[in-house]
Amino acid sequence: MSTEEAYVKKHIENKVATIEFFHPAHNSLPGNILAKLADTITEVGQNDEVLVIILKSGGNRTFCAGASFTELISINDEQTGEKFFMGFANVINAMRKCPKFIIGRVQGKTVGGGVGLASAMDYCMATKFAAIKLSELNIGIGPFVVGPAVERKLGVCGMSQIAIDADSFYSPEWAKQKGLYAQVYETTEELDEAIEEFAQNLCNYNPEAVKEMKQMFWRGTEDWDELLNERAKISGRLVLSEFTKKKLEKYQ
Structure with a gap:
């Protein structure tokens, strides 16, 4: 495994905020990274100097591997399980409530919770390497928390x-x-050029109009604070099942 350390960082330039997350295990998301990501999205969304947000991950071929298996394996009670899965709920809700458009940069494969993040983008652009998979059923749980975001984009x-x-x-x-990806590019370089140009163009729009449009696009999701909490409880219970525990043993 890489010796690089996980991080969430932000960079603001020309009214565009770029938020980047990274984890050496294929950009999987443990609880501390999820919490930092949600907080950073909320903070940047409230910054009047920012008009557009780009959400991306570090590395080349994997956008996000979803939930951290190391953390899933360590869950021993329902409360801990619910808290972990609420990490994904909090990120999705932060993206939903953010008054700025969030552009997704998906440079590579994305799995499970990563598909949820991509689905919660307001506009998502990708490369030809950005295949998707909802793998939760493989370990005995399901895409309960990310499901509403994925269903909103892909349909039932x-x-x-x-x-x-x-x-x-x-x-x-x-x-x-x-409808998950707006555009698919041959290379990461082409993707980055397109995103930069697109983000700068968005900066020319009226921030008040953007805020109102965002609320219009997300109409019907006002109950997601409660809904995703209930879904996190389901996942938190299922991750303790004998079926899932046996599946997760293979990853220890």
């Missing part, structure tokens, strides 16, 4: 297809057809 049909077919990666082209 698309979400249920990848949730049930938990072994398969679905291509970036499939994800684009379903």
